[in-house]
Amino acid sequence: xxxxxxxxxxxxxxxxxxxxxxxxxxxxxxxxxxxxxxxxxxxxxxxxxxxxxxxxxxxxxxxxxxxxxxxxxxxxxxxxxxxxxxxxxxxxxxxxxxxxxxxxxxxxxxxxxxxxxxxxxxxxxxxxxxxxxxxxxxxxxxxxxxxxxxxxxxxxxxxxxxxxxxxxxxxxxxxxxxxxxxxxxxxxxxxxxxxxxxxxxxxxxxxxxxxxxxxxxxxxxxxxxxxxxxxxxxxxxxxxxxxxxxxxxxxxxxxxxxxxxxxxxxxxxxxxxxxxxxxxxxxxxxxxxxxxxxxxxxxxxxxxxxxxxxxxxxxxxxxxxxxxxxxxxxxxxxxxxxxxxxxxxxxxxxxxxxxxxxxxxxxxxxxxxxxxxxxxxxxxxxxxxxxxxxxxxxxxxxxxxxxxxxxxxxxxxxxxx
Amino acid sequence: xxxxxxxxxxxxxxxxxxxxxxxxxxxxxxxxxxxxxxxxxxxxxxxxxxxxxxxxxx
Numbered sequence: 136x137x138x139x140x141x142x143x144x145x146x147x148x149x150x151x152x153x154x155x156x157x158x159x160x161x162x163x164x165x166x167x168x169x170x171x172x173x174x175x176x177x178x179x180x181x182x183x184x185x186x187x188x189x190x191x192x193x194x195x196x197x198x199x200x201x202x203x204x205x206x207x208x209x210x211x212x213x214x215x216x217x218x219x220x221x222x223x224x225x226x227x228x229x230x231x232x233x234x235x236x237x238x239x240x241x242x243x244x245x246x247x248x249x250x251x252x253x254x255x256x257x258x259x260x261x262x263x264x265x266x267x268x269x270x271x272x273x274x275x276x277x278x279x280x281x282x283x284x285x286x287x288x289x290x291x292x293x294x295x296x297x298x299x300x301x302x303x304x305x306x307x308x309x310x311x312x313x314x315x316x317x318x319x320x321x322x323x324x325x326x327x328x329x330x331x332x333x334x335x336x337x338x339x340x341x342x343x344x345x346x347x348x349x350x351x352x353x354x355x356x357x358x359x360x361x362x363x364x365x366x367x368x369x370x371x372x373x374x375x376x377x378x379x380x381x382x383x384x385x386x387x388x389x390x391x392x393x394x395x396x397x398x399x400x401x402x403x404x405x406x407x408x409x410x411x412x413x414x415x416x417x418x419x420x421x422x423x424x425x426x427x428x429x430x431x432x433x434x435x436x437x438x439x440x441x442x443x444x445x446x447x448x449x450x451x452x453x454x455x456x457x458x459x460x461x462x463x464x465x466x467x468x469x470x471x472x473x474x475x476x477x478x479x480x481x482x483x484x485x486x487x488x489x490x491x492x493x494x495x496x497x498x499x500x501x502x503x504x505x506x507x508x509x510x511x512x513x514x515x516x517x518x519x520x521x522x523x524x525x526x527x528x529x530x531x532x533x534x535x536x537x538x539x540x541x542x543x544x545x546x547x548x549x550x551x552x
Numbered sequence: 553x554x555x556x557x558x559x560x561x562x563x564x565x566x567x568x569x570x571x572x573x574x575x576x577x578x579x580x581x582x583x584x585x586x587x588x589x590x591x592x593x594x595x596x597x598x599x600x601x602x603x604x605x606x607x608x609x610x
Contacts (some may be wrong), residue, residue: 242585454599489580491588494567499565499591503558 137200141372148362152241155355158348163252165344166460170528176318178260183263186247186271190408196221198276203424239442246321249310252460262518269508279305297493300368301360303420303473311467316506323457349413356417364425378424385436389416411461415443419473426481437470560594569571
């Protein structure tokens with residue numbers, strides 16, 4: 136396939152990615168309470184805006200790897216890693232090098248929305264925006280520089296680089312571990328756990344939003360994985376059909392696995408966990424979307440869909456992590472599984488160890504860093520809203536208006552009496 | 553316990569990086585897995601450390 140068609144296809148794929156952000160936001164809104172729906176959406180828009188501006192201002196300079204991509208090697212000699220500079224001032228916008236920059240901006244925006252799902256309902260919008268400065272300016276770009284541009288492996292040629300085409304690691308696990316850190320710092324929602332530690336079921340306020348969000352995210356993820364495969368994994372445009380099939384089959388298998396597991400465990404399929412299963416399949420497919428065979432993608436999806444149900448239950452019941460949207464299970468746990476699956480199924484010599492290095496960097500370096508930075512920020516600017524604000528709902532407390540002003544607002548039926 | 557867990561995470565990562573930058577041959581894989589094992593222990597410590605905090609907030 137000629138270069139112009141490849142570039143055009145890649146651009147189209149990148150333009151689909153905002154649908155994933157919209158879908159994720161819609162899932163978070165649907166799984167949260169109606170009293171915080173407008174706040175959820177406003178916070179999503181704010182953190183996306185902050186992440187884009189911060190990544191443009193200095194996050195891109197931290198990650199630096201924007202110049203050296205397989206796609207660029209098609210059109211000009213491969214250059215060594217060069218800094219794009221703050222405000223992308225050294226970026227040659229009229230060349231193919233601008234495409235990775237676009238993809239990075241879209242990726243960091245997805246990453247920034249992930250923590251909101253776990254920490255929403257009790258996280259102030261201003262604190263969420265400040266925390267996103269740390270995520271988009273340091274955590275995300277540093278991991279991207281270490282692993283996705285194979286910086287760690289480039290000095291050590293005995294080891295192949297960690298393969299993460301669509302961002303199972305650098306988008307999802309980074310966002311998921313940040314979500315876990317913030318959830319721990321915030322503590323559970325008021326009334327989530329009784330004094331004896333029994334969790335209360337707080338149902339989703341709009342399952343239709345959640346399931347429609349899954350559909351939107353699917354389309355966005357097709358763009359994310361296809362563009363990521365071309366720009367980060369050196370996959371040709373002719374391989375896009377395989378990437379799209381792998382992504383779709385993995386999500387389908389994961390959703391059905393989650394439906395089957397919840398049917399067996401709870402006697403009926405659970406809509407929110409099926410949605411989480413769908414998302415888990417998308418997340419797990421990302422790392423190896425360009426290298427898996429379709430049958431392997433189905434196996435990866437089946438494991439992800441099963442894993443997300445048990446993981447969500449384990450975090451809620453055993454560890455008492457109050458994660459309303461299952462963000463930690465979907466993005467962190469299934470993202471790690473996606474990275475590991477590449478090592479198991481890719482069939483590339485030495486790849487398993489390379490994937491372990493990627494996972495070890497996420498757990499051993501990125502997790503302490505994101506926890507430490509958020510812990511420090513929480514000391515200066517407390518993340519949690521006041522108990523009154525939480526009881527009232529963040530729409531009224533922080534925005535002064537409800538998302539559904541003409542509807543009857545229900546009482547505190549889910550709060551402990 | 554939480555701080556110890558995070559220190560173990562960082563130490564484990566240090567072992568992993570040192571393994572493939574300093575060592576050669578079969579020892580690399582062994583030390584990478586050892587470093588990863590140290591991280592798992594660190595993670596377990598952090599998870600345990602957060603349990604009582606959750607109970608207090610309930």
